Amino acid sequence: FDLASLKGKKVMVVNTASKCGLTPQYKILQEIYDQYGGEKFEIIGFPANTFMNQEPGTNDEISTFCSSNYGVTFPMMSKISVKGDDIHPLYAWLTQKSENGKLDAEVTWNFQKFLIDENGNLVDFLKPADKPDDKKVTDWLKK
Template structure:
């Protein structure tokens, strides 16, 4: 009887080990979409990314006192042009680079409206790098979370393109203007 129990246990262990090995071979990266995130807008209201299902999204970290701040103008222009065609922009003010976004959420909101007429959704100020990096930027910058690529936010006005299913498509650094052909062509696809 002991031999039968021992053989049965050995068989179960062998099949379990083989099944685990097979699962490791076929396991795909379990990526999540941006739809899992809820963040705070500049006005304190909650913004649920699941409301963007079916839209292309450009996520950008912004700053009011940066050499690239004038990109607000181009961001607003492409937002107005394509917002009714399944596209939106989400801005995240961040003070991670040389203190170039020192203001409060209210200061940022006023600055954006007065200087650039910004109407695209702007979220509360967050951190886009370092130990206090916002969870949404952890998703955007870590391949293990987004399933596409690792990246580092190198400066203000870095752009992340998200497809209609909430998945990361591409990253463009600050020097690439919001109305660059590669971005506009992607929006229009």
């Protein structure tokens, strides 16, 4: 996946898990992707087994699960770590004000959502239980 392809787009980055109580958020993520995705908006899912081993599958198993159960068509990346000593560099940037210049936002559970503007700046984040189609998100997408 070429991150340069995101230039000029609003982006939602979300850490995902297949065996979590919040897993049904995939359905809402796909709905907003269907409505807003394309030239101006992208969702990128990052499977992570960081919390209670709720993403135990291989990358292929995760991809099959997402497409067959939720019809996911937005990009799903390879499994990563979203906190701790082996945190992925993107998540180090997303979660540390010293890196992103905006805010500290430690990932507290699966399905935490980060909003990035067209210029690659972190705008805000939503807590895991916040729905992906929260008014904060839809208002931001309509700007």
